[in-house]
Amino acid sequence: MIGVLGGMGPLATVDFFAKVVAATPAQDDAGHVPLLIHSDPRIPGRPAALLHGGPSPLPALLAARDRLIAAGAQGLVMACNTAHYWHAALREGCALPFPSIVDVACDAALLRFGAGAHIALVATRATLASGLFDSALQSRGLSWVATRQSALDDWVLPAIAMVKAGKTAQAGPMLAQAITQMQSDGANGIILACTEAPMALEQASPAVQALCLDSTQALAQATVALWQQLQNQTHKDVRHV
Amino acid sequence: MIGVLGGMGPLATVDFFAKVVAATPAQDDAGHVPLLIHSDPRIPGRPAALLHGGPSPLPALLAARDRLIAAGAQGLVMACNTAHYWHAALREGCALPFPSIVDVACDAALLRFGAGAHIALVATRATLASGLFDSALQSRGLSWVATRQSALDDWVLPAIAMVKAGKTAQAGPMLAQAITQMQSDGANGIILACTEAPMALEQASPAVQALCLDSTQALAQATVALWQQLQNQTHKDVRHV
Numbered sequence: 420m421i422g423v424l425g426g427m428g429p430l431a432t433v434d435f436f437a438k439v440v441a442a443t444p445a446q447d448d449a450g451h452v453p454l455l456i457h458s459d460p461r462i463p464g465r466p467a468a469l470l471h472g473g474p475s476p477l478p479a480l481l482a483a484r485d486r487l488i489a490a491g492a493q494g495l496v497m498a499c500n501t502a503h504y505w506h507a508a509l510r511e512g513c514a515l516p517f518p519s520i521v522d523v524a525c526d527a528a529l530l531r532f533g534a535g536a537h538i539a540l541v542a543t544r545a546t547l548a549s550g551l552f553d554s555a556l557q558s559r560g561l562s563w564v565a566t567r568q569s570a571l572d573d574w575v576l577p578a579i580a581m582v583k584a585g586k587t588a589q590a591g592p593m594l595a596q597a598i599t600q601m602q603s604d605g606a607n608g609i610i611l612a613c614t615e616a617p618m619a620l621e622q623a624s625p626a627v628q629a630l631c632l633d634s635t636q637a638l639a640q641a642t643v644a645l646w647q648q649l650q651n652q653t654h655k656d657v658r659h660v
Numbered sequence: 661m662i663g664v665l666g667g668m669g670p671l672a673t674v675d676f677f678a679k680v681v682a683a684t685p686a687q688d689d690a691g692h693v694p695l696l697i698h699s700d701p702r703i704p705g706r707p708a709a710l711l712h713g714g715p716s717p718l719p720a721l722l723a724a725r726d727r728l729i730a731a732g733a734q735g736l737v738m739a740c741n742t743a744h745y746w747h748a749a750l751r752e753g754c755a756l757p758f759p760s761i762v763d764v765a766c767d768a769a770l771l772r773f774g775a776g777a778h779i780a781l782v783a784t785r786a787t788l789a790s791g792l793f794d795s796a797l798q799s800r801g802l803s804w805v806a807t808r809q810s811a812l813d814d815w816v817l818p819a820i821a822m823v824k825a826g827k828t829a830q831a832g833p834m835l836a837q838a839i840t841q842m843q844s845d846g847a848n849g850i851i852l853a854c855t856e857a858p859m860a861l862e863q864a865s866p867a868v869q870a871l872c873l874d875s876t877q878a879l880a881q882a883t884v885a886l887w888q889q890l891q892n893q894t895h896k897d898v899r900h901v
Contacts, residue, residue, distance in 0.1 A: 426692070426695075428692070429689065429693075430681050433677050436674050436677060436699070437678075440826075441826065443670075445701075445825070445826070447669075448669040448701040448824055449701055451667070451701035452670075452701075453699065453701060454670075455697070455699070455727075456677075456699065457696055458692075458695040459694045460686075460689040460693075462689075486696075489730070489731065490731045583689055584686070585682065
């Protein structure tokens with residue numbers, strides 16, 4: 420069973436869950452990935468903690484992690500980009516495989532946009548300020564196109580808040596405007612590095628969609644791959660007994 | 661936190677999760693219902709157990725229930741109609757509130773279609789054979805219109821299997837045919853008493869949709885109400901300390 424740290428926000432966790440099911444090559448129930456999804460919207464706000472000295476979400480995340488492990492999780496994922504600021508702390512003392520959404524999204528971006536691509540991020544100010552994606556992009560030979568403060572304030576952050584309030588349709592055109600500006604600022608690839616963003620862009624134009632790499636989708640595919648790997652290991656272990 | 665027994669099938673659990681989020685009057689993350697979703701597609705098939713002497717899902721369901729309780733669930737729900745055959749056994753020795761999808765769907769059907777209504781069920785053969793809904797309908801003054809074997813074999817069961825295989829769009833027209841026949845057989849209300857059915861009918865005509873009461877939606881609303889009730893109890897307890 421794969422444990423999912425979620426609820427940041429809940430709709431993004433629904434989207435992640437749906438993408439895991441869709442990414443699984445199953446013909447019936449039994450072929451699907453067993454998931455234990457901890458969707459806890461009470462986890463303290465990540466941007467507030469990173470930017471404004473709000474309470475840290477780490478104690479709640481550690482408690483959720485330990486709850487998932489105690490309940491039998493064999494691997495972990497976390498369906499929130501900003502929360503990956505605490506990913507290293509969550510991996511500490513944890514023997515389970517726990518792929519990072521930052522790594523899998525940047526791997527997918529390299530594959531899709533090619534080495535040397537100029538990548539912009541649709542992300543919270545906290546994710547941008549934390550530098551979470553900087554070294555992951557750099558180590559893959561991808562360069563980072565900075566997001567304009569005005570694009571963040573006028574379009575990206577209000578759109579993310581709208582998705583969290585269930586106003587997904589209204590958020591789409593705002594994000595599309597931000598993405599168009601990122602493109603004219605030199606980006607030839609965009610990572611949707613906030614799990615609220617893909618839902619807002621479901622109705623976006625093909626031109627906008629073609630530019631975007633969905634970090635939720637990348638994490639869903641990594642989750643299916645992780646489960647298959649754990650299954651193969653179990654089969655090997657059984658053979659070697 | 662509300663524990664969810666799910667994965668029967670996984671896409672139906674995604675649908676349930678989405679409906680809980682949509683049914684919550686929240687303006688941000690923190691207003692949403694904390695959920696711990698046990699989506700385990702390895703739970704033995706419910707129809708096979710009930711109709712063909714296959715392995716019982718009860719041990720796996722009991723283990724999942726106990727895992728959810730150990731992880732801190734304060735209430736339980738189960739996002740599968742057929743599995744409610746074992747609902748009474750799962751409630752035994754369990755002190756947590758655990759509303760039944762059968763009860764909440766029949767309550768909602770009474771409210772929507774009125775006393776004396778003739779109700780047909782879109783359900784697995786196992787749910788129909790188990791008589792799960794009979795007494796629940798009867799005790800509310802609703803009568804039951806039997807499903808024709810041919811409708812079950814030709815439309816309902818293949819459509820459910822298609823949803824479980826991810827072919828949701830193809831399943832819709834088949835279910836719509838079954839529902840039209842149920843109507844001409846005298847039903848003036850239909851309970852979608854299989855959690856795969858609502859997804860297949862998302863693109864159905866307004867006439868078909870107006871006839872249908874979605875058991876997943878009823879359970880989602882009951883889940884939000886249960887969480888609000890648990891919150892109010894906690895507040896009262898705090899006040900009385």
